[in-house]
Amino acid sequence: MTDAVRVLVVDDHPVVRAGLKALLAGDAGIEVVGEAATAVEAVRQADAFRPDVVLMDLQLGDGVEGVEATRRLLALDTPLRVLVLTTYDADTDITRAIDAGATGYLLKAGPPEELFQAIRAAAQGKTMLSPEIASRLLQRSRAPEQSLSAREVEILELLAQGLGNKELAKKLFISEATVKTHLVHIYSKLGVDSRMAAVSAAVERRLIRLDSPPR
Structure with a gap:
C-alpha cells in the first residue's frame, strides 16, 4: 500500500478548515498533517510537518494573500506542491497563482471527488484545474488577441x-x-x-x- 498524501490546509476560516479536514479524513489515501490561518503559520507548519501538498486559499487572515504565501512556501527547502482552493475565479487571481508556482487551481464549489483527484495529481507534480478554470484558459489561448x-x-x-x-x-x-x-x-x-x-x-x-x- 502506498503512503498517504500528506496535506496542509491553509484557510483563514476555522469552519472551512474543519470542514476540509473532516472531508479529507474520509479518504484513506490522504492525511491532513496540519492547518494554518495565515502565511506565517503556513510556512511554519510546512517546515515542521513537511506536507506533500498544501491546500491554499487566496484570502488569508494576516494581510498576506495566498499568492505571496505560495511564493514563500515554494522557497522552502522542503519539496512540496501548492494547490489553490478558493472561491475567486477572476483571471487575475488565476494568473497570479500560476505565476507564483501553484500546481493547480480549484474552486470550492467543486465536488469532493475533484478535490481528492487534484490532491493526488498535485502530489505527483501534475497540474489540475477546475473545469471552469480550464475552459476559460483554453478560450483565452484560442483568442490571444482579445486577451x-x-x-x-x-x-x-x-x-x-x-x-x-x-x-x-x-x-x-x-x-x-x-x-x-x-x-x-x-x-x-x-x-x-x-x-x-x-x-x-x-x-x-x-x-x-x-x-x-x-x-
Missing part, C-alpha cells in the same frame, strides 16, 4: 481604485502617453469607450475583482 496583458489587467485594477492617468503613470513608472496607449488597447479589447465601462466590463467578465489585493 488582456498582465499590464492591462494591472491598469484595470488601478482604474477600479479610482486612479487617474497621472497617478497611474506614477504608480507604474511609465509616461502618461503610455498609459493612454494602454487604455486605447483595453477599450478596444473590451468593446467599451470609457474608464467606468472598462472596469464594469472587466468585473462582469471576471477579469478582475473589485477587492483585488495590490500587486
